[in-house]
Amino acid sequence: MKFVIGSASKRKIEVAEKIIRQLVGGGNLFITGYPSYSGVPDTPYDKQTFDGANNRARDAKAHIKDGDIFIGLESGLVERHGHIYEEAWCAILDKDEKSFYGYSSGLKVPDLILKKMDELKLEHCDVMAMIEEEDGKMPSETWGNYSGGMIAREISLEESLRNALIQIFSPDHSLYNK
Numbered sequence: 466m467k468f469v470i471g472s473a474s475k476r477k478i479e480v481a482e483k484i485i486r487q488l489v490g491g492g493n494l495f496i497t498g499y500p501s502y503s504g505v506p507d508t509p510y511d512k513q514t515f516d517g518a519n520n521r522a523r524d525a526k527a528h529i530k531d532g533d534i535f536i537g538l539e540s541g542l543v544e545r546h547g548h549i550y551e552e553a554w555c556a557i558l559d560k561d562e563k564s565f566y567g568y569s570s571g572l573k574v575p576d577l578i579l580k581k582m583d584e585l586k587l588e589h590c591d592v593m594a595m596i597e598e599e600d601g602k603m604p605s606e607t608w609g610n611y612s613g614g615m616i617a618r619e620i621s622l623e624e625s626l627r628n629a630l631i632q633i634f635s636p637d638h639s640l641y642n643k
Contacts (some may be wrong), residue, residue, distance in 0.1 A: 466494055469532040471501030471521030477538050480622045487640035488627065488634045499525045503539060508589040515566070518556040518625075526558050533560050534633070539623050540607070542574065542589055549574045551607055553621035555629040558597030567628025572608050 466489070470481045478498040485496060501524035503509075505517035521537030529535070537556040542549055550571030557565040574589070581592045593607055600610075608618040635641040 466492070467532045468496045468534045468536060469525045469529045470496065470498045471525035471535060471537040473500035476619065480619050481536055481538070481626060482622050483631065484626045488630050497529075499529055500539065501525045501528075503537075503540070505541070506588070509539060509541035511541075511543050514539050514543065514552065515554045515556070515568075517541065518545060518554040519564075521554055522556040522558045522564075526560075535559075536626065536629075538626060540567065540618065540621060542579075543571060545571065549579055551611075551621070553618075553625040555622075555625035557629045557633065559598075559633070564636065565629045565632045567625045567630070569624035569628070572611060572616065572621070575611050578611075 467571040468481065468485055471612065472478065478496070482496045485494065503517040504520040506514040509517050517539035518537040521539065522535045523537070525537070526532065526535040535558045538553060540551060540553045543552055544550075547603070550573050553569040554572035555567045559565075575630075578592055581596075582586070582589060585592065587595070593610065597610065598629050606618055608616045608621065631639075632641050
C-alpha cells in the first residue's frame with residue numbers, strides 16, 4: 466500500500482510514517498512525500514488550516530497517480546472561546562476520492578506571542594522566527610518553544626493523523642465499520 470504525504474517536510478513525513486506503522490502495521494507499506502501546495506498563508510487561521518490540509522492531500526493525489534492514500538497535514542491558529550490556540554488538521558483521500566479528517570487538541574498561544582503580533586503587526590510565523598533568532602531556538606518548533614521543550618509540535622501532527630487514519634484502519638468491531 467502506497468501512502469503519499471503532501472509535504473516535503475522531513476518532520477511531517479517522519480510523523481506520518483510512525484503513525485501509519487503503528488495503526489496499519491509493518492506489512493508492505495511504501496511511504497513517501499510530495500511537495501504539495503497548501504494554498505494558505507504560512508500561518509493559516511481558523512478554516513484555512515483545514516483547507517491547507519485538504520489542499521495538500523488533493524495536490525498530492527493530482528500528481529502521484531499510483532498512490533493509495535494521500536495525506537495532508539497542516540498546523541495553524543484557531544480562536545476558541547476568546548483565546549488563540551495552535552492545532553493541526555489532517556485530511557486523507559483514498560484512491561477512490563473518499564475523504565477522512567482529523568484534528569488535534571490545541572495548545573494555547575502564549576500571551577507574549579500574541580502581544581508581539583499585535584504590537585509589531587506581524588504574522589505568527591514572523592514573530593516566532595524573530596523570537597527563535599533572538600533565543601537561538603530551533604525554527605518552527607512552536608509547541609516546544611511555547612512549553613519550554615516539554616511538548617513538541619509532533620504531538621499535534623500525530624494526533625490529527627491518528628484521528629483521521631483510525632477511520633480507515635480501525636478493527637472490525639469498531640463503530641467506524643458498522
